[in-house]
Amino acid sequence: MGFGENVAKVKRGTVDRISELPEFILHNILSMLDTKEAGRASVLSKRWYDVWSSIPVLDFHFQYFDTDKKQSFLGFIDRTMQRYFTQKYRIMKLNLELRMVNEKIELLVDKWLKIAVQNQVEKLEFQVHDQHSPVYRLPEILFRAKSLKVLTCGNVVMPYYETMELISLEYLHLIVKNVDMDMFQRIITFCPLVELDITIEELGKISLPWTRKMSEGTEFVDSGIMQSNFKASPLRKFAYHGLFRCITWPCNMNVVALKNLRKLEIVCATITDDIVFELVHGLVALERLVLATCTGLKCIEVSSISLKDLAIVECEDLTEVTVDAPNLLEFLYNCELETPLSLSRVQDHCNAQFFPLFVLDSITTVWLVKLKKFLVETSAFKSLLIELSNSLQIEIEEEQLKNVVTGPSYKLRELKLRETSAWDSTESSLTAFLDGLFWCCHPDILSITSSHNLTAKSIFNILKKKVQCYKHPLRSIEIEGVDTSNFLEEPSELEFRFRLSWF
Incomplete structure (x- = not known):
């Protein structure tokens, strides 16, 4: 309804x-x-x-209209925008998604964006989904939108314009095939509050913050506007996403001038250990660093007193990781168990989560032994996330696990299990899987997220009647709750949470 x-x-x-x-x-x-x-x-x-x-919020999505009703959709948008122009209604947010843009539609979009700017738009999201259609060029009037705070655009051309009055712009997210570096240079210069997030498919070599040194001192001058002397770039965030393929890291970052940079995200890039070392040591204000799907990294060292949030995800070539960050609050680590990890000066209040990277197609007894050894040696992780694909098999030999002589299970705040094919396996396989995990670690909270036909009662009965955890049985199990926030998503998911007490 x-x-x-x-x-x-x-x-x-x-x-x-x-x-x-x-x-x-x-x-x-x-x-x-x-x-x-x-x-x-x-x-x-x-x-x-x-x-x-x-x-004041207009949201136009092409998927709500059939292909044969395209003209009806465009007419509806045009009538709505014209009414707002005539009545001078405020437009705080405009979200416009189109299937394609041709010459006729381009004229309409120019008109709609002009109305939005005139009506003091603060947040603008514009996306063209057809990658094969002519790419839309953002109009010059958009760069005179003094009220604009957030600009998100996909599959557009951001051309160079002399006029630039985006004095309120706080966040810029672009998903583009290529970009005019002169235009970005002007944005960085004239938008002192901006956080920059770009996803660029075809990008040549660029420099950040697009400045050149004019003297032996610390002052830099913008290469496009020679009269504007400044000591540091106003850039606070830079996120580079190489889409679905790794691209050689295209940025030459002047870490001296980027002393205000707070957040750096590098996704799908071929980058070297030396570059990461230079960035971490040179960006003195850096608080968040994300290295995701970065090939070329072998042995990285992250040492920073300013860093508060660190994520190292799916960097499959890593052979060694060293982290020295005394003020770290969040740490997400996704790597192979065989990759040595050295953590020093990481405080107890740091929310460190380990997310094992699977390189095999099965979970075995040997893998569980390695997992326990990894957790004990690092001794910093508070939560463990295990996400099993449909192809990942559980091959745990219970008798072999019973005979493994090790110390007590690792104390864990939370064990998270996501979308596991084990729920469709035999009861003995599921029991062996949970027994093996509990042999490895003792979580205070167990959360199970699945799209399968599970109930809290069915999981509770398996835990209560079947799972014994060799030599360390459960004392009690309580159902803490069920999270239904993703139940209406596709596919639907439920998260079951249990509180466990151990002897």
Whole structure:
């Protein structure tokens, strides 16, 4: 049942209390819906139509219209934008997703963006989904939007314009095939608050912060605007995503001028150990570092007193990792068990999570022994996340595991199991899997997320009746709760949480 039907049901009662709410509250309610769904609610009464016709959030998605109704979709957008222009309604957010852009549609988009700028737009998201269509060039008026705070664009051309007045811009996210470096140079210079997040498919060599040294001192001058002397780039965040293929790291980062950089994310890039060392040691204000799917990394050293958040994910070529970060609060580590990890000065309050990287297609007794050894030697991880693909098999020999002589199980705050094919396996296989994990570690909380037909009661019975954990049995099990927040997603998921107590 849609929102309009729900409101209609309420209106059939004795009092229509929803319609009596103040306009700004009704605006907030309708802002949670796409524009088409919000429009359905407008037919309920003149009050609802008046509220809908001036809602400050516009959300246009092409997927809500059939291909043969493209003209109807474009006409609906055009009429809506024209009404906002005529009535001078405020547009705080405009989200526009189109299947393609041709010459005729380009003229319409130019018109809509002009209206949005004139109506003081603060957040603009524009995405073209057809990679084979002519790529849309952002109009010059968009770069005179003094009210614009957030700009997200996909499959567009960001051309160079002389005029630049994005004085309020705080966040820029671009998904593009190529980019004009002169344009980025101007953005960095004229947008002192901006956080930059770019996903670029074809990128040549670039330099950050696009400055050149003018003297032996610490002052730098922008190569495009010679009269603007500054000591450091205002850039706070830089995220480079190489999409689905690793691209040789294209950036020459001037770490001296980037002393205000707080967040650095490098995804899908071929980068060397020396470059990572230089970045970590030179970026003195760096608080968040993400290295994900980075080939070429072999032996990396992360040593920083400013770093608070570190993620090393799917860097399959790593042979050794050293982390010295006394102020680290969050640490996500996804690597092979055989990769030596040295952690020094990492405090107890750090939320360190280990996410094993599987290189084989099965979980064996030998793997569990290696996992326990890894956890004990690092002695810093508070939670363990195991995500099993459908092809990953559980091959644990119970008798062999019983005969392994090791110390006590590793104390863990939480063990997270996600989407595991074990739930479709035989009961003995599932029992051996959980027994093996509990032999390895003793979690206070066990969370199981799955899209299979599981219930909290079924898992509870397996834990209570079957799982004994060799030599270290469970004392008690309590069902802590069920998280249904992703139940309506596709595929739907439920998270079951249990509190465990051990002898």
